[in-house]
Amino acid sequence: MLRPEVLEYYRRGGERGRLSSGAGRLEFLRTWDVLTRMLPPAPAEVLDVGGATGVYAAPLAQAGYRVTVVDPVPEHVAVSAGLPGVQAVVGDARDLPAGDASADVVLLLGPLYHLQERPDRLAAWREAARVVRPGGVVVAATISRFASLFDGFVKGFFRDPGFGPLVERTLAEGRHGNPREVPRWFTSAYFHRPEELPVEVAEAGLVLRRLVSVEGPLWMSPAALADFLDDPALLLDRLREVEDEPSLLGASSHLLTVAARESAGGAVRNCRAWLTTRAGWRLAR
Numbered sequence: 240m241l242r243p244e245v246l247e248y249y250r251r252g253g254e255r256g257r258l259s260s261g262a263g264r265l266e267f268l269r270t271w272d273v274l275t276r277m278l279p280p281a282p283a284e285v286l287d288v289g290g291a292t293g294v295y296a297a298p299l300a301q302a303g304y305r306v307t308v309v310d311p312v313p314e315h316v317a318v319s320a321g322l323p324g325v326q327a328v329v330g331d332a333r334d335l336p337a338g339d340a341s342a343d344v345v346l347l348l349g350p351l352y353h354l355q356e357r358p359d360r361l362a363a364w365r366e367a368a369r370v371v372r373p374g375g376v377v378v379a380a381t382i383s384r385f386a387s388l389f390d391g392f393v394k395g396f397f398r399d400p401g402f403g404p405l406v407e408r409t410l411a412e413g414r415h416g417n418p419r420e421v422p423r424w425f426t427s428a429y430f431h432r433p434e435e436l437p438v439e440v441a442e443a444g445l446v447l448r449r450l451v452s453v454e455g456p457l458w459m460s461p462a463a464l465a466d467f468l469d470d471p472a473l474l475l476d477r478l479r480e481v482e483d484e485p486s487l488l489g490a491s492s493h494l495l496t497v498a499a500r501e502s503a504g505g506a507v508r509n510c511r512a513w514l515t516t517r518a519g520w521r522l523a524r
Contacts, residue, residue, distance in 0.1 A: 240311040240331040244417070245353055248426035249291070249312050258294055262458035264468050266493055269453045270348070270380070271298065272475050273482075277449070277497050278304075278376060279343055286342040286370060288332045288363075289349025293319035300324030304344075309335060333362040340372045347379035355414055355429045364443035368500055377445060377498045380453075381431040386492045387415055393459050396424065433488040436496045445498040451482045452491035 241249075248254075258267040274295070278285075281303030287296045290308035292315050300306045300323060308319040309330040319327035330336045332350035345367040354360045367377045387409050396402040401419060409415045415428040433450060440447045455478055457464060467474040481487055488494060 241353065242427050244420060245426050245428075246312065247420075250314060251422075254291065261461050261464060261468075262454060262492065265454050265458060265464055265471075265474075267294065268468075268471050268475060269478060269482075270493075270495065271295070272479070273451055273453075273495050273497070274299075274346075274378065277378060283343035284341070285344040285346065286335070286337055287346045287348070288330075288335065288367070289347060289353075290319060290327075291315045291349060293322045293325055293327070295346065295348060296325045296327075297322045307337075309337075310349075333359055333366060335366045335370050337370045339369055340375075342370050343372055343375045345371045345375070345377045347377065349380065351379055352382045352428045352430065355427065360429070361439060361442055364439055364445065368443045368445050371500045373500050375500050376448075377500070379436075379496045379498070381436065381494050381496065382415075382428060383489055383491055383494060384410065384413055384430045384432045385489050386430055387425070389459050389490075389492070393461070394423070431494065433485075433494060436494065440496060440498045443498075444500075446501045447496070447498055449483060449495075449497040450488065451495040451497065452484070452488050453493040453495055454478075454491050455481060455487050456490040458492045 257263040282305055285299055285304045285306045287299070287306055287308045290296050290310055291312070293308055296306045296308050296319055306325050308316065308325060308327040309332070310316050310319065310327070311329065311331055313329055316327045316329050319325055328336055332347065332354070347363060347367055350363050351360050354363060371377055387406050391397045391402055391406055399421070402424070405416060405424070409430055413430050413432070415425060415430050417424045417426050436450055437447050
């Protein structure tokens with residue numbers, strides 16, 4: 240289900256603890272903030288696809304949601320299955336082990352950026368559309384096309400001569416690779432341009448609701464973040480005000496796409512409206 244290097248990356252703990260400090264903590268807080276505003280109230284049925292060790296499944300279950308994690312890494316599933324109120328199964332985002340219209344919410348907070356081929360990403364979107372009930376919500380996370388460029392400066396990766404060619408290919412094609420499997424660099428992935436996401440949503444027969452920058456450009460200022468993460472109320476308030484500002488979308492490390500299941504015709508009309516309103520960037524409300 241996963242490329243061998245991706246599976247190895249997660250098995251050696253490449254993401255373990257990433258969301259607990261610095262820019263990762265900001266990513267978690269902002270993602271959780273968006274979920275609390277976009278999800279239907281508990282006890283809704285949530286399918287957390289690519290939910291890993293349950294970093295979002297656990298608080299969702301605590302809030303009263305009925306949560307099932309689907310993840311391709313058996314070790315992740317074993318951890319998630321041990322969380323109170325959480326069920327977990329091994330599975331693939333492109334072929335979900337769930338019935339038609341069986342969930343109120345489908346979260347794709349990991350799969351899309353590990354599917355380098357567009358047909359595979361569309362398959363994941365279409366599976367989410369199949370599984371979610373009419374009127375239900377799909378929330379998907381993607382990595383910005385420009386994340387490795389900025390990350391290289393923030394973390395000093397450009398000191399390694401092998402990092403430059405990696406960034407050049409990512410910028411040109413969206414394909415992020417780690418040919419030498421350098422532990423500090425992210426593994427094989429696809430990095431989206433913001434304008435790709437409304438098109439993918441429409442092709443899956445979903446209706447785009449919001450396209451949101453998660454961290455904005457603040458993830459590139461770890462020293463400044465340290466002053467706010469222990470008491471993040473002000474930070475979250477301010478970021479909400481600009482979360483769908485078109486000119487900031489590409490500067491965020493991650494984007495969240497919020498979609499709903501409606502008619503395929505409605506999804507196409509919604510996508511066209513999004514692309515043509517405010518110079519093709521701001522989503523009409």
